Amino acid sequence: MTEADVNPKAYPLADAHLTKKLLDLVQQSCNYKQLQKGASEATKTLHRGISEFIVTAADAEPLEIIILHLPLLCEDKNEPYASARSKRALGQACGVSRPVIACSVTIREGSQLKQQVQSIQQCIERLLV
DSSP: OOGGGSOTTSOSBOOHHHHHHHHHHHHHHHHTTOEEESHHHHHHHHHHTOEEEEEEETTOTTHHHHTTHHHHHHHHHTOOEEEESOHHHHHHHTTOSSOOSEEEEEOOTTOTTHHHHHHHHHHHHHHHO
């Protein structure tokens, strides 16, 4: 995918290194049952206050209608969020054969992923500055 294919409204867009880390953590959180897939499920986790961070797909079409409410909601709830370039790659990381346009890694008490989640949250916050 070229830079021209990515919607400029998909902000903050993760670089290649951060995207790999994000997708790896999404895959692990799927294995630990700490993942909600889809824009509506991600929205629900934000409203319930159980989201660690949100990942959206930059190539979702039409971006404005489907997932542009998520960054606004994340900022309201003070939750980190980032965009991965590909909905297909996000779907694979979520463990499904379909493209996924948004997902939420959720909070779980005593999770083995806690340190990795905190590391990703710091990386995302650096993107937003």
